[in-house]
Every structure is written in structure tokens, then in C-alpha cells.
Amino acid sequence: MKKFEYLSHTSEEKFAAYGKTMEEAFCNAALALENIIVNTENVKSVIKKKVCIETKHLKGLLFDFLQELLILFDSEHIVIHKIADMHIQQKGSDYVLECIVYGDNAKTYQLLSGVKSVTYNEMEIIQENQAWKITVVVDV
Amino acid sequence: MAQEIVINKISDNEWEIPKSGKMNVPVRIFASEKLLEQIKKDDSLKQGMNVASLPNIQKFSYMMPDAHQGYGMSVGGVAAFPVEKGIISPGMTGFDINCGIRLLATPVSKTDVEPKIKELLEELFKNVPSGVGSDSDIRLKREELDAVLKKGCRWALENGYATEEDLDVTESSGSLEMADPNAVSNNAKDRGKNQLGTLGAGNHFLEIQYVDEIYDKKAAEIMGITEKEQICVMIHCGSRGLGHQVCSDYLRKFEDAFPEIANALPDRDLIYAPANTNLAKEYFGAMCAAANFAWTNRQLIAHGVRKAFKTTFNISPKHIEQVYDVAHNIIKKESYKIDGKMKELYIHRKGATRAFGPENPEIPKKYQKIGQPILIPGSMGTASFVLVGTATAAEKSFASTAHGAGRVMSRHEANKQYTGEGTKKELEQKNIFVKAASWKGISEEAPGAYKDIDEVVKVSHNAGIGNLVVRLKPMGVVKG
Numbered sequence: 001m002k003k004f005e006y007l008s009h010t011s012e013e014k015f016a017a018y019g020k021t022m023e024e025a026f027c028n029a030a031l032a033l034e035n036i037i038v039n040t041e042n043v044k045s046v047i048k049k050k051v052c053i054e055t056k057h058l059k060g061l062l063f064d065f066l067q068e069l070l071i072l073f074d075s076e077h078i079v080i081h082k083i084a085d086m087h088i089q090q091k092g093s094d095y096v097l098e099c100i101v102y103g104d105n106a107k108t109y110q111l112l113s114g115v116k117s118v119t120y121n122e123m124e125i126i127q128e129n130q131a132w133k134i135t136v137v138v139d140v
Numbered sequence: 141m142a143q144e145i146v147i148n149k150i151s152d153n154e155w156e157i158p159k160s161g162k163m164n165v166p167v168r169i170f171a172s173e174k175l176l177e178q179i180k181k182d183d184s185l186k187q188g189m190n191v192a193s194l195p196n197i198q199k200f201s202y203m204m205p206d207a208h209q210g211y212g213m214s215v216g217g218v219a220a221f222p223v224e225k226g227i228i229s230p231g232m233t234g235f236d237i238n239c240g241i242r243l244l245a246t247p248v249s250k251t252d253v254e255p256k257i258k259e260l261l262e263e264l265f266k267n268v269p270s271g272v273g274s275d276s277d278i279r280l281k282r283e284e285l286d287a288v289l290k291k292g293c294r295w296a297l298e299n300g301y302a303t304e305e306d307l308d309v310t311e312s313s314g315s316l317e318m319a320d321p322n323a324v325s326n327n328a329k330d331r332g333k334n335q336l337g338t339l340g341a342g343n344h345f346l347e348i349q350y351v352d353e354i355y356d357k358k359a360a361e362i363m364g365i366t367e368k369e370q371i372c373v374m375i376h377c378g379s380r381g382l383g384h385q386v387c388s389d390y391l392r393k394f395e396d397a398f399p400e401i402a403n404a405l406p407d408r409d410l411i412y413a414p415a416n417t418n419l420a421k422e423y424f425g426a427m428c429a430a431a432n433f434a435w436t437n438r439q440l441i442a443h444g445v446r447k448a449f450k451t452t453f454n455i456s457p458k459h460i461e462q463v464y465d466v467a468h469n470i471i472k473k474e475s476y477k478i479d480g481k482m483k484e485l486y487i488h489r490k491g492a493t494r495a496f497g498p499e500n501p502e503i504p505k506k507y508q509k510i511g512q513p514i515l516i517p518g519s520m521g522t523a524s525f526v527l528v529g530t531a532t533a534a535e536k537s538f539a540s541t542a543h544g545a546g547r548v549m550s551r552h553e554a555n556k557q558y559t560g561e562g563t564k565k566e567l568e569q570k571n572i573f574v575k576a577a578s579w580k581g582i583s584e585e586a587p588g589a590y591k592d593i594d595e596v597v598k599v600s601h602n603a604g605i606g607n608l609v610v611r612l613k614p615m616g617v618v619k620g
Contacts, residue, residue, distance in 0.1 A: 009550050011547045011550070011551075012210075067388055070381070074335070074381035075330035075331050077273060113341060113581070114341035117384040118388065120407070121211030139234075
């Protein structure tokens with residue numbers, strides 16, 4: 001199964017990410033986002049961070065999770081290449097995401113492009129044929 | 141989808157999608173036949189119709205000649221809602237709050253700059269941090285950053301980066317009083333703390349241009365543009381990570397606070413808050429703070445430009461005069477006559493430039509007779525334009541016009557069709573030199589990825605919502 005692919009959009013960057021589980025699809029969406037900024041294959045695991053997100057609905061969870069990676073990039077110059085121990089749970093009516101992200105100081109790598117923000121435009125989180133597909137448009 | 145939409149011709153430059161379904165007002169499109177065909181190709185018109193369905197929208201959902209598909213609202217969209225009993229929507233300013241243009245006029249000419257263009261670009265690149273992940277030389281402590289958010293360009297003035305004259309020719313003097321630094325999250329402040337005075341990446345640029353054509357001699361002279369081949373410098377950027385975070389913070393806050401509104405929307409990026417709620421007021425305070433950050437950002441970049449001209453040409457900074465600075469992603473409180481009564485409105489401009497006409501008290505004294513300068517950049521390698529606002533614009537488009545060329549091709553597609561090196565070479569053959577932080581930055585902004593800017597400004601001029609004054613052509617570009 002492909003991890004992710006980039007799709008056509010007039011002004012922004014759009015991608016689809018796949019996974020056998022929703023967790024895997026979330027991890028691959030994060031990789032799709034990071035690969036707009038840097039070639040993640042070159043990035044080493046030097047920095048490790050725990051990420052915790054709690055929201056009232058699933059699309060909000062994806063939005064906030066990806067947005068968190070943009071915050072890490074701009075505020076701490078961290079680029080991510082691996083996401084591990086991803087757990088997504090429903091607590092009452094809320095959604096909780098926990099994971100560990102691994103990456104390095106962005107300054108060590110050749111950066112490709114910037115991402116301004118995650119958007120809800122054409123966002124989808126769907127399960128089909130026992131696999132998950134996530135679609136996201138980010139403002140670049 | 142687009143071909144099913146009914147579009148009525150109003151004039152050669154104006155079109156209308158009549159009210160249907162959930163629309164509260166018609167959609168009004170400023171475009172030539174050619175541009176309308178391009179606008180029809182993506183989902184922009186559908187997005188214009190979605191905006192027309194928002195509660196209490198006044199007169200029309202407007203689309204400018206450079207409209208293209210955005211998220212929620214199209215880019216090149218204008219919508220007005222009453223401050224009393226209206227709404228306010230973060231997604232309808234664009235994520236880059238107060239993305240805008242500043243234009244500087246210099247006393248040197250094309251022939252002075254030509255032999256030193258590469259040297260000048262290197263010097264600009266040194267003085268203005270560019271590209272993704274580039275940091276500012278200015279490290280702001282939290283209190284200092286709060287002062288920037290509160291005071292905008294007044295902070296720059298107090299710290300020696302600006303002159304009184306600069307502030308005078310900046311929209312709102314580069315300082316919105318309603319700014320509330322406390323409404324800006326720590327995440328947003330963290331994203332912006334090292335970015336003041338940086339150009340960023342994407343479509344943002346710093347361009348050395350020469351005057352190629354003067355359409356309105358009198359207006360141009362008042363702006364300090366006196367002859368052909370005079371060199372000007374155009375700066376295009378916004379509020380960097382800080383503004384982007386403010387927009388997404390409030391989009392999420394509004395969505396959680398008003399789930400019934402969010403669930404009823406055709407597109408969640410259109411989320412809004414009723415204007416009389418505390419959250420709406422908090423957002424407006426945060427947006428004004430981000431706008432102040434953006435104006436200060438462009439002010440610091442202008443400071444860097446002046447330093448580069450001092451080093452390269454030994455020109456005193458005071459001789460590099462600012463023509464104007466205007467936002468094209470912003471919400472402003474403005475008053476207009478509707479059904480015979482003056483109403484205070486939140487004017488949402490997303491990829492649209494304010495176009496105040498003559499005698500508007502909000503524009504500088506020196507421009508009272510001619511109207512506010514409108515700065516419209518072309519794509520990399522093509523012409524840019526200076527226009528002036530008109531009284532007609534106040535009637536026809538809530539004093540708004542286009543903001544640029546508008547994309548016709550995705551960045552992804554542009555990267556497939558053009559290479560950075562190829563684009564650079566092609567531009568060099570036209571005597572346009574590019575200094576970029578990355579090759580990708582060049583290829584995705586290739587001129588072929590954009591609409592025809594000449595056509596865009598012609599529509600603005602012919603529709604009377606912004607009249608042509610000067611055409612500028614590029615000779616050097618600094619890109620992120």
C-alpha cells in the first residue's frame with residue numbers, strides 16, 4: 001500500500017494518505033505534510049517529542065495534529081521523519097491522540113517549501129475496503 | 141459542476157450569478173470573458189455562492205478578476221457583514237493575515253542598476269532573511285513581541301526602523317488600535333518570535349522593478365514616480381507563522397464554540413462567529429495584532445532594502461521613499477451607505493485590495509486628490525501595476541479590487557512542467573535575474589502558472605474599481 005500521494009489543486013498543496021488502521025493513516029498524513037517541507041528520508045532521529053491532542057471531533061483531531069507539526073517547525077525548527085506509538089481513542093464525546101514523533105533540527109537539512117496552515121478544505125477521513133484514506137489541503 | 145451555474149452578463153467586465161437555493165444575495169464577478177472562462181475551471185464560483193449563503197451578507201458576494209479556488213472562500217473574494225448583527229470569519233481573510241504589498245521609489249534609474257543588479261540582489265538577500273525556516277536577526281523577548289503586536293509600525297518608528305513619512309503612507313499607519321496581544325496564543329507568538337523582518341517562502345518576493353509605462357502622469361508624480369526607467373522596489377509578504385496560527389486557532393475555537401453553525405456550513409473553512417459575541421471580538425483583536433505584525437514585518441524588510449541600496453549605490457535611506465503599503469488579506473471596519481443608511485461593516489477581503497477613492501478621510505493627505513494607491517504584483521517575471529482607488533469602487537465593490545495575477549496551475553503541476561533552473565535561465569534571457577533560497581521556489585512560481593496580469597488590471601480599470609497609474613517591469617527578484 002502506498003503511504004501517501006500528492007494530488008492536484010490550483011493554489012494549495014493537496015495530499016491523500018493511506019493506512020490499514022486510522023492510526024497508520026494519521027502517521028502517513030504527517031509524513032505527507034513533512035515531505036512538503038523536507039525530504040524526510042534524509043532526516044535522522046535526533047529529537048524525540050511526545051504529542052498529545054484532544055478535540056471534540058475527528059476532523060478537528062487531524063487538523064490540530066498536523067497543525068502541531070507546523071508549530072514544532074516554526075517555533076523549534078524541528079522536522080519530523082518518524083511517528084511511533086500512535087494511539088487514537090474516543091473518551092466520551094472527545095477524541096484523544098497520543099504519539100511520539102522523531103526528527104531533527106531543520107537547519108541541518110535542505111528545506112524545500114513552507115506550509116502556512118492546515119485547512120478543512122476537502123478534508124476527508126474515510127474507511128473503505130478495510131483501509132483508511134485521509135485527504136487534506138494545506139495552505140502553502 | 142461549474143457549467144450548471146447560471147451567469148448573467150451585466151457589462152463587458154461584470155457578471156452575476158442570480159440568487160438561488162440558499163443564497164441570500166447574488167454573486168457579482170468582475171472579469172472579462174477570457175478571465176471568466178478561467179475562473180469557471182475550478183470551484184471558485186461555487187465558493188462564491190457558498191459565501192453568498194452566509195447570514196446577513198450585504199449586497200453581493202464579490203469576486204475579483206484574479207479569483208481562483210481557495211479554502212472556504214475563493215481567493216479574490218470580498219464579503220461585507222454588519223458589525224451589529226453580522227458575522228466575522230477568520231477563514232475569509234486567508235491564513236496569511238495582512239499579506240500585502242509595499243512599494244518603494246528610488247532616485248536611481250534602470251541604467252544605474254543594470255551593471256550592479258547581481259551585486260544588489262546579493263546585498264538584498266543578505267539584509268532580508270528569505271526562504272523557509274529562515275530566521276530574523278532580531279530576537280524578540282515576549283514583552284517586546286507584545287509591543288510589536290500592539291503598536292505595529294509605531295514600534296518600528298520608536299526603534300529606528302521607520303520614519304514618520306513611512307507610517308503616513310501605510311494603510312492605517314501600520315498600526316490598528318483594536319489590536320489585542322493577549323488574544324494571540326503562545327503557539328502563534330512562538331511561531332512568529334524569530335520571523336520579524338523575514339520574507340518567508342511560497343509566492344512571497346522582493347522585486348527590483350523599473351517604471352515601464354506611466355498612464356496617469358499627475359497621480360504618478362504625487363506618488364514620487366516621475367519618469368520612465370525609475371527604479372522601484374516591491375515587497376510582497378505577510379504575518380508569517382504568527383498570523384497563520386492566529387487564523388487556525390480561531391477557526392478551531394469558533395468551530396468548538398458554535399458546533400451548530402459549523403455543522404450547517406457547506407464548508408467548515410467558512411466557520412464564523414456572530415459579531416456581537418466575545419469570541420468574535422477576541423478574534424478581531426487577535427487579527428488586528430497579526431496585521432500589525434505584518435506591517436512591522438514589511439517595514440523591517442524595507443529597512444533592509446534601504447541598507448542594501450546604501451551599500452550598493454551609496455544612496456541615503458531617506459532618499460528611498462515609500463509610495464504606499466496596502467493589505468490584501470484582512471478584515472476592516474468600514475462604513476458604507478446601504479439602502480440610504482450608513483452602516484458599519486466588517487469588510488472581509490481575501491486576496492483583494494482596498495481601493496479608497498479621493499477625499500476618503502482614511503487615506504494620507506498627499507493622496508486626497510487622487511485616491512489611495514493600489515499595488516498589484518504580477519507573477520515572477522511579469523509586470524506589476526500601481527492603480528488608484530475610485531469613488532465608483534465604494535459603490536460597486538465595497539472599495540475593493542484585484543490583488544495579483546491569481547494562479548491557474550497548481551504548484552505541484554508547475555513543478556512538473558517547469559524546472560527551477562529552466563525558469564531562471566528563461567528569465568535571464570529577458571534580463572530578469574533571480575536570487576532564490578530554493579530552486580523549487582522558482583519553478584512553482586513560474587510565470588506560466590498564473591493568470592495574465594495585464595488582463596486583470598484592465599478589468600479593474602474598465603470596471604472603474606481601480607484606475608491604472610503605472611506599469612512596472614521586473615529586473616531582479618529575491619525569492620524565498
